[in-house]
Amino acid sequence: MISIQREDVDISRLVQEAKHPGAGAILVFDGIVRNDDITEMELEAYEGVALRELEHIAMEASAQHGLLSVDIVHRIGRLRVGENILVIVVSAAHRKEAYDGSRFILEAIKEKVPIWKKELRTGGDRWVAGESKNH
């Protein structure tokens, strides 16, 4: 499942579905809204392009790290502290491939996928600085 969506995600269902016969490791990354004195976080995406990028990253990660399955769910809209922002579930035969593949996906998302976060604060809102490079 590769998705950009407003609604929350059922992580336990993704884990259950990631239990392929050859899998020896399932790794879940759950990025959540941190309480940095914010009231909420607002996420925005260039949806068509972002979804295509996520699909490309999933394929690249599978090919490079031998993943058996990849699920990426990135949420958009207004989220409260503690809510899920990004869920990545990967399965692989061994832990190393699972850890490496999950990390690869996370870093690629931060660098390439057109999604932006804005922290909503009582003292004034602030866009989160991006990590991507314009080159």
Next chain:
Amino acid sequence: MSVRIRFFARFRELADPEIVTEVREGTSITALIYAVTENNQAARDAIFDQEGGFRRYVILMQNGARIETTRAGETMVADGDEIAIFPPVAGG
């Protein structure tokens, strides 16, 4: 011919989420964005430097494909194009 310009994140707040406009054949991406920000100094200042070049953090796409800002002046738009302009991404 008609093209659509989409602004995201901070640029969306300064301009409109999207602008559909008519342009003449032979219009570059740079000229297009410069023209649509003509009456919006805040957006123009956020996107262009004092020499009229794109600021270093600006990212451009033409129909979903990245266009280097240094090449945008020689990249022409075509009828039906979607041009997107945004600051560095910050997902995850």
